[in-house]
Amino acid sequence: MLSLEITQTSSGSELNQKNRILLVEDEELIRDMIVVALEEEGYEVRTARDGRVAIDILQGTDPANPDFMPDLIVLDLMLPEINGLDICRLLRYQGNIVPILVISAKGSETDRVLGLEVGADDYLTKPFSIKEFIARTRALLRRQRYTAISSTPVQKFRDINLFPQECRVLVRGEEVNLSPKEFRLLELFMGYPRRVWSREQLIEQVWGPDFLGDTKTVDVHIRWLREKLEKDPSQPEYLITVRGFGYRFG
Numbered sequence: 001m002l003s004l005e006i007t008q009t010s011s012g013s014e015l016n017q018k019n020r021i022l023l024v025e026d027e028e029l030i031r032d033m034i035v036v037a038l039e040e041e042g043y044e045v046r047t048a049r050d051g052r053v054a055i056d057i058l059q060g061t062d063p064a065n066p067d068f069m070p071d072l073i074v075l076d077l078m079l080p081e082i083n084g085l086d087i088c089r090l091l092r093y094q095g096n097i098v099p100i101l102v103i104s105a106k107g108s109e110t111d112r113v114l115g116l117e118v119g120a121d122d123y124l125t126k127p128f129s130i131k132e133f134i135a136r137t138r139a140l141l142r143r144q145r146y147t148a149i150s151s152t153p154v155q156k157f158r159d160i161n162l163f164p165q166e167c168r169v170l171v172r173g174e175e176v177n178l179s180p181k182e183f184r185l186l187e188l189f190m191g192y193p194r195r196v197w198s199r200e201q202l203i204e205q206v207w208g209p210d211f212l213g214d215t216k217t218v219d220v221h222i223r224w225l226r227e228k229l230e231k232d233p234s235q236p237e238y239l240i241t242v243r244g245f246g247y248r249f250g
């Protein structure tokens with residue numbers, strides 16, 4: 001009984017109090033509204049009102065916020081000093097894998113795609129409901145627990161070497177080119193050898209909770225990955241189909 005209680009308490013605090021969020025937003029009303037909502041959820045929140053301050057905080061050079069390493073960044077795109085897309089690019093270029101939720105009034109499909117292409121993990125168009133915002137925040141923080149474990153300089157499995165921070169993969173000593181989704185999928189698989197993943201779990205981890213396509217997308221990406229990784233894609237040794245469940249690695 002006692003150990004059960006302790007476990008429940010610690011997993012509760014892991015979900016809430018321990019998660020730190022950096023909110024980068026220049027509009028005061030939106031900033032205040034989000035801060036209130038996140039603090040109600042138990043998250044520790046720091047704010048930056050322009051891109052320069054955000055970069056300073058992230059690089060540990062902001063005197064007001066030393067040593068604040070966020071578990072999630074909520075990032076507006078249109079910002080004074082340095083815009084959100086450039087912040088995203090810079091962080092990913094430096095190998096920082098912190099999840100980024102973009103919030104932007106720029107609602108066009110191009111902006112959304114661009115945001116995701118420079119390394120954002122999810123995208124919400126303003127105005128959004130706070131409920132929706134909190135749901136996305138929770139999902140990204142949940143996802144982060146998987147990627148955090150795999151943030152080592154190199155992951156090896158048999159003759160595959162994956163370099164998470166360089167976004168490179170060597171198969172039998174040869175460099176292979178993977179799309180961002182293929183890379184993320186492989187990184188997830190390699191972090192958990194032999195674990196069986198359902199298609200829905202893979203969609204949530206790799207494409208995000210707001211993905212609108214169907215689970216056939218997973219099968220297509222697995223087929224492409226097999227063509228790039230397997231000696232004989234029709235007799236896969238890495239990406240194994242587990243009938244009725246999904247896929248496993250190894």
Ligand code: CA
Nearest residue numbers: 026076078079
């Ligand atoms: Ca703005």
